[in-house]
Amino acid sequence: MTTGAARKEASWSAIVLAAGAGRRFGGRKLLAPFGGGPLIEGALGAAFASPASTIILVTGSDAEEVAAVARAFAEREGQGARLRIVHAADHAEGMGASLRAGAEALPADTAGTFVLLGDMPKVPVAILPRLVEAMEAGAAAAAPVCGGRRGHPVLFGAELLDHLRQAAGDEGARTALAGLGPRLALVETNDDGVLFDVDRPEDLSPA
Incomplete structure (x- = not known):
């Protein structure tokens, strides 16, 4: 079994899913203004506030523009070295395709990866270390x-990364969490930014 100390020495990563077309929004959703900048900056800011050494942004629709916004934001925040951008060519398939692309790009020594959604700009950064603490206490995943x-x-442990690499359709990561029972740590918060x-x-x- 991996000890807490070993997990602390290993590398955390983060995947930011930013490939959707935003059809219900009318398109170009992640480029829409929110809180003084493009919407995608909210999720990226949370990722940069996490302990992840590598931040993988997965693009799909509006790929070039979303990537340009992300690079500019990362440079302004002094985080350019942590950002890696990958394109999900089959993003129209659904969230699973984007998740696969992100998971396949994870560094080999990844102890676990946060999965953030690009259209969730109010994630409280205070929840991130609490998810890590749950993982270090032995959980397979934490949410x-x-x-x-x-x-x-959601923070996925190393044993679930192969599930992410096999994600399909619009189910995203749900199948990776199914059946974990108490090994999925549920971390209570009063901040509805997680919703x-x-x-x-x-x-x-x-x-």
Whole structure:
């Protein structure tokens, strides 16, 4: 069994899924303004605040523009060396395709990876170290819970990475979590930023 000390020495990663077309939004969702910058900057900011040494942004629709925004934001934040951008050519298949692309790009020594959704700009950074603590205590995966609802991001341990590499359709990572039972650590929080996502233009108000 991997000890907590060994996990601390290993490398955490983060995958930011930013490949969706945003059809319900009307397109170009991740480039829409939110909180003083493009929407995608919210999820990227949370990823940069995590202990992940490598941040993998997965693009699909509007790939060149999303990538350009991400690179510019990373450079402004002094985080350019941590950012890696991969393109999911088959992103139209669904979230599973984007997750596969991100998981296949993970460094070989990844102890676990956060999975963040590009349209969730209000993830509280305080939840991130708590997810890591749950993993170091022996969980196979960890996720925040607010008001009885499981939210994002989810932190997946090394033993689940092959499941992520086989994700399909719109199920995303659900199959990787199925059947874990108590090995999925649920971390309580009162911050509903772990639930907030942007589906339609009326969701853009940061209030």
